[in-house]
Amino acid sequence: xxxSDPDRPSPEKPRPGESxxxxxxxAREAAAAARTLVRQLGYLGGSAARGLGRRLTGMVRANRKxxxxxxxxxxxxxxxxxxxxxxxxxxxxRPILPALLALVGLPLALLAGLVLYSFAxxxxxxxxxxxxxxxxxxxxxxxxxxxxxxGTFQGQKLTAADLPPRMAQAIIAIEDRxxxxxxxxxxxxxxxxxxxxxxxxxxxxxxxxxxxQYVRLTSLTQEKTLRRKIQEAFLALRVESTMSKDxxxxxxxNTAYFGAGAYGLDAAARRYFxxxxxxxxxxxxxxxxxxxxxxxxxxxxxNFGGAxxxxxxVLQAMVETGAITAAEADKARAETVTLxxxxxxxxxxxxxxxxxxxxxKRLADTSGDVTVRTTLNLDxxxxxxGVVARRMDAEGKKKKAxxxxxxxxNKEGAILAMVGGRDYEESQFNRAIQAKRQAGxxxxxxxxxxxxxxxxxxxxxxxxxxxxxxxxxxxNSTGRFKGAMPLRTAxxxxxxxxxxxxxxxxxxxxxxATARRLGVTSELPNVPxxxxxxxxxxxxxxxxxxxxxxxxxxxxxxYGVHAIRGGAPQPLYLRPETRGGKALPTEARAMxxxxxxxxxxxxxxxxxxxxxxxxxxxxxxxxDYRDAWFIGMTPDLVVGVWVGNDxxxxxxxVGGGDIPASLFRDFIQRASAQMARxxxxxxxxxxxxxxxxxxxxxxxxASAAGTAIGGVPDVIDTGTLAFRGRTVRLLGVDGxxxxxxxxxxxxxxxxxxxCTPATGDGDPALRCQIDGNxxxxxxxxxxxxxxxxxxxxxxxxxxxxxxxxxxxxxxxER
Numbered sequence: 001x002x003x004s005d006p007d008r009p010s011p012e013k014p015r016p017g018e019s020x021x022x023x024x025x026x027a028r029e030a031a032a033a034a035r036t037l038v039r040q041l042g043y044l045g046g047s048a049a050r051g052l053g054r055r056l057t058g059m060v061r062a063n064r065k066x067x068x069x070x071x072x073x074x075x076x077x078x079x080x081x082x083x084x085x086x087x088x089x090x091x092x093x094r095p096i097l098p099a100l101l102a103l104v105g106l107p108l109a110l111l112a113g114l115v116l117y118s119f120a121x122x123x124x125x126x127x128x129x130x131x132x133x134x135x136x137x138x139x140x141x142x143x144x145x146x147x148x149x150x151g152t153f154q155g156q157k158l159t160a161a162d163l164p165p166r167m168a169q170a171i172i173a174i175e176d177r178x179x180x181x182x183x184x185x186x187x188x189x190x191x192x193x194x195x196x197x198x199x200x201x202x203x204x205x206x207x208x209x210x211x212x213q214y215v216r217l218t219s220l221t222q223e224k225t226l227r228r229k230i231q232e233a234f235l236a237l238r239v240e241s242t243m244s245k246d247x248x249x250x251x252x253x254n255t256a257y258f259g260a261g262a263y264g265l266d267a268a269a270r271r272y273f274x275x276x277x278x279x280x281x282x283x284x285x286x287x288x289x290x291x292x293x294x295x296x297x298x299x300x301x302x303n304f305g306g307a308x309x310x311x312x313x314v315l316q317a318m319v320e321t322g323a324i325t326a327a328e329a330d331k332a333r334a335e336t337v338t339l340x341x342x343x344x345x346x347x348x349x350x351x352x353x354x355x356x357x358x359x360x361k362r363l364a365d366t367s368g369d370v371t372v373r374t375t376l377n378l379d380x381x382x383x384x385x386g387v388v389a390r391r392m393d394a395e396g397k398k399k400k401a402x403x404x405x406x407x408x409x410n411k412e413g414a415i416l417a418m419v420g421g422r423d424y425e426e427s428q429f430n431r432a433i434q435a436k437r438q439a440g441x442x443x444x445x446x447x448x449x450x451x452x453x454x455x456x457x458x459x460x461x462x463x464x465x466x467x468x469x470x471x472x473x474x475x476n477s478t479g480r481f482k483g484a485m486p487l488r489t490a491x492x493x494x495x496x497x498x499x500x501x502x503x504x505x506x507x508x509x510x511x512x513a514t515a516r517r518l519g520v521t522s523e524l525p526n527v528p529x530x531x532x533x534x535x536x537x538x539x540x541x542x543x544x545x546x547x548x549x550x551x552x553x554x555x556x557x558x559y560g561v562h563a564i565r566g567g568a569p570q571p572l573y574l575r576p577e578t579r580g581g582k583a584l585p586t587e588a589r590a591m592x593x594x595x596x597x598x599x600x601x602x603x604x605x606x607x608x609x610x611x612x613x614x615x616x617x618x619x620x621x622x623x624d625y626r627d628a629w630f631i632g633m634t635p636d637l638v639v640g641v642w643v644g645n646d647x648x649x650x651x652x653x654v655g656g657g658d659i660p661a662s663l664f665r666d667f668i669q670r671a672s673a674q675m676a677r678x679x680x681x682x683x684x685x686x687x688x689x690x691x692x693x694x695x696x697x698x699x700x701x702a703s704a705a706g707t708a709i710g711g712v713p714d715v716i717d718t719g720t721l722a723f724r725g726r727t728v729r730l731l732g733v734d735g736x737x738x739x740x741x742x743x744x745x746x747x748x749x750x751x752x753x754x755c756t757p758a759t760g761d762g763d764p765a766l767r768c769q770i771d772g773n774x775x776x777x778x779x780x781x782x783x784x785x786x787x788x789x790x791x792x793x794x795x796x797x798x799x800x801x802x803x804x805x806x807x808x809x810x811x812x813e814r
Contacts, residue, residue, distance in 0.1 A: 012470030155267030184236030189388030274340030349421030492603030543640030619656025732791030783808020
């Protein structure tokens with residue numbers, strides 16, 4: 001038992017029913033602690049001085065015994081002749097005394113000054129709030145699957161009754177084994193940390209106690225200075241005198257950062273495991289306890305393997321401290337720890353997430369963690385990202401096209417997929433909703449619809465001829481004129497002179513009014529060149545305008561949020577089921593849809609044709625090929641595509657019927673097949689929380705062909721998967737690494753794969769299935785790898801399909 005110190009203020013812990021000590025009492029206790037420290041420093045300095053004096057006295061006596069006494073009584077007549085030399089030698093030795101005094105006293109004086117200054121600038125307890133940033137968003141796709149989180153999770157403040165005993169034991173074992181016995185500062189632990197760091201060649205262990213970490217989180221900044229450490233020690237002593245050990249531990253766990261935006265134990269439990277802190281198991285508690293030392297590096301959403309290894313260290317520490325037995329530790333290590341949130345936000349969805357985060361704040365600006373059910377279709381999103389990446393990789397550099405954007409929505413305005421650029425990490429600028437570019441011939445939709453509403457028809461004939469409206473003389477892209485033609489043909493061939501004449505006939509103000517009805521909000525100047533798209537607009541507003549024609553209502557509201565839920569059962573926001581807007585004139589709409597289909601059937605949008613599927617759309621190309629657009633539609637979807645360069649430089653003759661139309665076709669061909677298969681969706685309107693989809697651990701599966709393996713794999717290359725250390729080679733695929741492997745990893749993220757032996761004769765290759773489809777066939781059909789020598793006929797056919805369509809690696813080799 002430690003002896004009591006008469007100069008140490010006695011702990012004043014509040015009794016039940018009493019309020020804690022006031023600020024004055026706290027200041028007096030802290031002042032007393034400071035006086036004690038200064039007095040101890042004085043004792044230390046005095047002892048050092050007395051020790052130095054005794055040493056000097058001993059040196060003088062030794063000199064006398066050796067016959068070197070320089071005092072008067074030692075001056076014998078026989079030696080008087082040597083006196084000047086002795087005196088000179090003594091004078092040379094005399095500066096040693098002040099030098100030694102300075103060597104000892106100066107550091108002590110500096111230390112005392114720093115201690116006093118640190119005490120004088122001591123902040124109040126609890127004066128620093130944790131930097132929590134924006135509230136936490138848990139983001140769900142349209143079918144209820146959680147695919148992303150944003151912001152910081154706060155959770156609930158725990159009480160003593162909510163704290164799992166195993167969690168308390170785990171955090172003490174790994175962070176501060178002497179927590180129950182020290183007074184806030186642990187000299188033994190500090191010396192041990194210094195020794196291990198010195199012998200380990202770097203900072204391997206910290207000497208701070210849990211109490212010191214608590215006061216640093218709640219009262220100090222994170223600067224790494226000696227002054228902060230001294231203040232940390234002062235405040236730790238103060239906290240220990242006013243709070244119980246259990247309250248200190250609880251306060252620390254309520255404020256500590258556990259990575260992945262989770263502050264506090266309850267927030268971490270919900271963030272990683274989808275449960276409150278009270279329900280944590282031993283292996284889960286060990287994993288969370290291991291995070292506080294390096295939360296950003298060990299967050300299991302980013303580094304599950306590292307978090308698991310650290311949890312094993314925590315379990316061993318618990319065994320060493322007697323908190324658990326070795327058998328309990330072994331059992332905990334064998335248990336599967338399952339995350340209930342996605343391991344990492346898919347990079348391509350971040351453009352959509354940026355938009356949804358702003359919408360959620362606008363629709364439900366409230367504090368606390370919220371869950372947002374969005375309109376995003378993860379399958380279509382992955383498909384959109386893939387077709388943009390493949391096509392731009394294959395043709396972008398050759399055609400001097402650096403960027404592309406895509407918006408996919410249904411005719412009600414729900415945004416199902418969004419690609420805001422080729423690489424979110426390189427540029428967060430969302431070209432689908434932020435970039436304003438000239439629309440070119442895409443704007444002719446409003447000219448022709450206005451004309452059809454005022455009596456013109458697709459059969460009305462105008463003449464393609466030199467035209468002048470005021471000082472403006474529009475030109476065709478070919479530089480030639482074709483004479484008389486019906487409006488259907490003029491629209492399909494995107495004849496500029498006819499569009500200019502038509503706009504002049506109906507009036508530019510009427511064209512602007514039509515664009516406004518369909519949802520265009522950008523500035524539209526009242527000038528003749530507006531008919532050819534001289535105004536700058538965004539891809540999203542033009543896509544919603546075309547969706548209005550498909551739906552027959554104007555305007556269609558583009559939206560990405562179905563519902564927002566907080567902690568209460570009642571949703572914070574629920575999108576109304578009723579559809580707004582006014583109906584378009586039926587006859588004019590039908591003529592407009594017919595004209596749009598003519599563009600794809602035989603006009604500038606022929607590159608967007610999809611066999612067996614009715615498709616309409618419109619191309620747009622601006623001056624000097626700075627922007628290329630295509631917005632197309634099927635009976636169910638509207639897809640808007642823009643291609644260009646961020647610096648507004650010209651491309652190599654890329655028009656709307658080139659890369660944009662090809663991107664539309666690539667997407668629709670595969671999307672229509674996916675939508676035809678269909679999938680059961682959770683009701684977004686009812687805003688029901690969807691069950692989380694945890695990663696599936698590897699497991700043995702009974703199979704007629706033998707033992708199989710299933711779970712969520714890691715991708716080594718497009719022909720090789722790994723299930724928690726067990727490597728699986730896909731039948732019939734010679735794998736590719738690099739970008740193709742990364743695309744496959746995004747496709748497989750959080751999805752269950754089951755692999756069975758291809759034959760029963762020990763063949764190491766396995767056939768794997770995902771959602772009932774053969775994974776090898778999917779990879780080969782997308783150009784993700786080459787068919788190997790052992791590939792059966794169906795896989796060779798899949799490779800041939802990819803070759804013919806120049807997909808994946810076959811597009812690179814063109």
